[in-house]
Amino acid sequence: KAGVTQTPRYLIKTRGQQVTLSCSPISGHRSVSWYQQTPGQGLQFLFEYFSETQRNKGNFPGRFSGRQFSNSRSEMNVSTLELGDSALYLCASSLAETQYFGPGTRLLVL
Amino acid sequence: AQSVTQLGSHVSVSEGALVLLRCNYSSSVPPYLFWYVQYPNQGLQLLLKYTSAATLVKGINGFEAEFKKSETSFHLTKPSAHMSDAAEYFCAVSSSGGSYIPTFGRGTSLIVHP
Numbered sequence: 500k501a502g503v504t505q506t507p508r509y510l511i512k513t514r515g516q517q518v519t520l521s522c523s524p525i526s527g528h529r530s531v532s533w534y535q536q537t538p539g540q541g542l543q544f545l546f547e548y549f550s551e552t553q554r555n556k557g558n559f560p561g562r563f564s565g566r567q568f569s570n571s572r573s574e575m576n577v578s579t580l581e582l583g584d585s586a587l588y589l590c591a592s593s594l595a596e597t598q599y600f601g602p603g604t605r606l607l608v609l
Numbered sequence: 610a611q612s613v614t615q616l617g618s619h620v621s622v623s624e625g626a627l628v629l630l631r632c633n634y635s636s637s638v639p640p641y642l643f644w645y646v647q648y649p650n651q652g653l654q655l656l657l658k659y660t661s662a663a664t665l666v667k668g669i670n671g672f673e674a675e676f677k678k679s680e681t682s683f684h685l686t687k688p689s690a691h692m693s694d695a696a697e698y699f700c701a702v703s704s705s706g707g708s709y710i711p712t713f714g715r716g717t718s719l720i721v722h723p
Contacts, residue, residue, distance in 0.1 A: 503652070532710065542699065542713040555710050589652055596641045596660060596709045600652035 500525055503592050503601035511607045517578040520604045524571050524592030530554070531573040532598060533565060536587040545588075548573050580608045611636040611702050615714035623722045628672075628687040630717050632700030635681060642683040643701040643711060644674055653699060659683060670694070695721045 504523045512518050524531050532555075533545040544557040548567035565575040571592075577584055585608045591598035616631040634640060641660050645653040657668025664676040674685045683700060697718050701711040 505652075530709075541715045544710060547708070547710060555708050587650075591653075593709065596703060597643070597655065597658055598709075598711060599655065600645070602652045603650075605650065 500527075503590055503599055505588075505590050505601040505604050507604060508602065509605045509607075511609065512580050513609050514580055514582060516580050517576060518580060518606060519574055519576045520588055520590075520606075522573045522575075522590030522592075522601060524573070524590075525594075525599055528592035528594050528599075529571055530593045531567055531571065532591045532593070533573070533575050534589040534591065535559075536589055536603070537585075542589070545575065577606075582608050584608050611640065611704060611712045613700050613702050613712055613714035615698075615700050615717050617717055618715065619718045619720060621720040621722065622690045624692055625689050628685070628690045628694065628719065630685040630698050630700075630719065632674075632683045632685065632714060633681055634683060634700070634702040636702055636704060638704045641703045641709070641711075642674075642676060643703075644668065644672070644683075644685050645699045645701065646670075647697040647699065647716075649696075656685070656698075690719075690721050692721050692723065695719055 506521045530549045532547040547555040551567045562578045567573045587603045589603045590601045612635045614633045643658045644656040657666045659676045667673045700714040703709045703711040
């Protein structure tokens with residue numbers, strides 16, 4: 500089976516812009532979770548989608564949003580980018596208790 | 610509520626030496642426990658997991674971990690370090706009831722000296 504894929508792998512944006520990241524889960528996995536990873540804060544949970552519904556949410560401002568499509572692919576959007584949003588954004592898919600991660604999208608905000 | 614503590618943000622070993630990365634967890638329900646490895650600019654790769662079967666769990670690349678309920682620990686070991694083991698290692702815990710969203714430790718960077 501193909502693993503979790505994320506596009507794009509690298510992205511450079513400027514403050515105030517918005518960005519959309521995409522994640523395709525492992526075939527058959529209905530849960531998709533998003534994480535932000537930074538050197539200072541480590542891995543922080545953003546949100547989880549299951550069957551097109553947000554099932555869990557982390558402690559991030561409303562600028563961070565996501566959605567899931569009927570084929571389980573997911574997107575996350577960050578509006579009004581800030582310098583502190585520079586991070587590695589990881590997507591993970593799961594069938595049950597185990598999460599499988601994609602390679603991540605490296606976002607740099609200038 | 611659940612939490613994970615990884616003792617030591619950096620662990621340095623010589624090639625061929627024993628690798629021991631420490632992880633302690635807290636969980637109000639029987640836990641699922643995981644170790645992931647992350648190489649630079651990559652995602653997290655599952656090394657091994659404990660899901661209430663055998664307490665000694667064997668994973669990929671020669672790693673293993675032992676679940677010790679009395680010590681609330683899930684330490685990761687490898688008998689002989691290779692240069693290719695140099696990476697960031699994350700311990701994670703999730704709960705067996707409801708959502709499986711894991712809580713991750715802060716990570717331990719493994720440095721392997723020739």
